[in-house]
Amino acid sequence: MTDTDTEFVEVTTAAGRVRGRWRPTTGGRGNPRSAAFLGIPFAEPPVGARRFQAPVPKAPWAGVRDALVFAPTAQRGDPGVTLIPEPSVEGEATLNVNVFTPALRRAQGPGEAEEAGPGLPVLVWIHGGGYFAGSPASPWYDGRNFNRDGVVTVSISYRLGFDGFGWIEDAPSNRGVRDWLLALEWVQQNIAAFGGDPSRVTIAGQSAGGGAVLTLLGMEKAQHLFHGVYALSGALADVAPQRVEAFGRGLAAAAGVEPTVAGFSSLSEDRVLELQKKATRMGPNSLGTIVDEGLPLGPSIDGDLLPRSTRESLRAGVGADKPLVLGATDDEFTMAFTGAAERALRWVPQNFLLARLGLPKSARHAYLAANADVAGQGKARLAGRLLTDRMFRTALLNVVEDRGSAPTWLYRFAWPSGHFGFAEHCLDVPFFFDCLDGPSMEPLAGPNPPQGLADELHGTAVAFIAGGDPGWPRHEGAAGIARVYDVPTRDVADAYASVRPLRGAAS
The missing domain is CATH 3.40.50.1820 (Alpha/Beta hydrolase fold, catalytic domain)
Known part of the structure; x- marks a missing residue:
């Protein structure tokens, strides 16, 4: 590990070494400094043949990878729907994590012994934005003051809108949900190197992010990835299978393509986004429709990751061992x-x-x-x-x-x-x-x-x-x-x- 008296600090992850930067915390108490590692990829860029598929873990890299600026975001442009400053960053490598930590393990160099003792508790933040907008690159999601108070913090990205949640006949369902799962797997595998304890992970989010963590709470396949849940203004989607399929078929028909991976892959990202915006445009009666029917894009009941609604899963006892604040x-x-x-x-x-x-x-x-x-x-x-x-x-x-x-x-x-x-x-x-x-x-x-x-x-x-x-x-x-x-x-x-x-x- 680089000397903490210098500006930069390096950590070895399972895929390779990354370089972050020390910054001060605020408030005049606790840990005075926080190290930020921005834009660490947890998956390969979801483009080309990977665009409408489940995320693929990032392949190892050689040398030291700079993690000094935010990586590309799934959000494009400014959709004008969030009150939180959530900037868009252009680029293809949109599946990444940002890690903020006050204390790192010492076993970072050849021949060094592992530091004894458990790591710090961990917060993993999932941003909101209606499942079609939002960005983990917000300065409000900086974990420096959680670091000040002894909590390692991670913010994660995921595919949005149709690319993340749209129905395609021969594509994996709930691709954005699969992004959450792989990001949480990355945390389990790597957070100890950043001073965190993988056995004390709390997932949290606001709005659609609050709905995301409630969805994960009710998902059997996610239970090993976290230990507590904090949901701010959680908006569950639980889109019915008939509705998500109808939306996907309607989008394909509007584009004049088959509702398949090949059909949608023939459309540019901009064209899909244009069609998505047109299909979800807010009109005079939109508020009532959204209240009654929910959002058209978001985690959907697919018989696989979500075999039933989240409420049914919670009533069946899924996640009952996890403490929840909401x-x-x-x-x-x-x-x-x-x-x-x-x-x-x-x-x-x-x-x-x-x-x-x-x-x-x-x-x-x-x-x-x-x-x-x-x-x-x-x-x-x-x-x-x-x-x-x-x-x-x-x-x-x-x-x-x-x-x-x-x-x-x-x-x-x-x-x-x-x-x-x-x-x-x-x-x-x-x-x-x-x-x-x-x-x-x-x-x-x-x-x-x-x-x-x-x-x-x-x-x-x-x-x-x-x-x-x-x-x-x-x-x-x-x-x-x-x-x-x-x-x-x-x-x-x-x-x-x-x-x-x-x-x-x-x-």
Whole structure:
């Protein structure tokens, strides 16, 4: 290992040696420095004959490979759908990992003895973006402050959109899921060299990334790859086989090719992306369709990796030995009803609006009574809360119920953004990573977001990753305790009571 007093540091992985760089952590406590190894390939580039196939482990290389800048991303351009700065990087080698560590094992050179003792706990982060966007190259996903607090951190990439999740007649299903699995295998094989303990891996993600880690929690074939799960605003896909096949056949028909590997391989990446965007374009009725039917591209029930829905697997006890923390922001998608949409809603009758957003008439009175504080702030806020409840908060309560007595902790992120005035989608991510000093923060959180709240949320995440318990009571029973992150933070019984009328209507 290179002397830690120099800028650069080298580590030997199973495929070859990589060179990273030391940087400072922030906050003035714990480990003062973090080593970043960016863009280490875990698979061969998924192009050419490998484009629509399962990922292939990266072949060994000679010499030292620089891991100093982010590698290519599956995301192309700026899709304009995420509030998190998630840059796209051009190139073909899109299957890679970024590793951040405060301490490396000493057995890095010929003849050196292996350092004794277990490694540090490990966080593996899966980015969101609706399964068609997002990037692991975000400065918000830098693990330096998890490193400061004794957690080795890894962010992973995976194929997106149709290349990652689309149905093709003679191609492996769920290619993006297979990318997650191979990346997690890479962690098991290599993380000890970076100072991590492969027997203490927590997988975490937000939005589609939160759905990804819940999908993995319910997947028998993934159970050996991780030991805890932290899901922020998890959006499960579980696309029905009929729907994913219909989408694939429709895309092929629109392109004038057969729905086969040969047919789709005749199309450029740009052409497939163009067709995908056209097929998933948001229209006036799109929100209702997505709430009712889910996303058209994402992990699908394929009879192989996902033999049944995630909820069925959880009810059957899959992943019951894994501790789970999950929660959501209070107003994930209220942003959809701001600006011009908010002004337009002034002329829409409330009952008509609620019906269009899928609230049954039988549940309307109870739901309005349970959410009187939000309803009092206008139709836009009420519509946003209902959409949030239907897409996120009802779903996470279902997961809690499906898990039964398995160790599960529930939270709400309720602190209102200083910019939006409510707790919107993505707002909790910089608090989780303790990166409130990062770029592009004010448009999401407003000026001077509370560092004390970041200390609390990040601290409980560290406690969970290190010891399997975030520090508040498990959620037990219909009215169990949840942590409510706000100023002040508090633990509340039945913290999701306002969602109950909606769950009763759906049952």
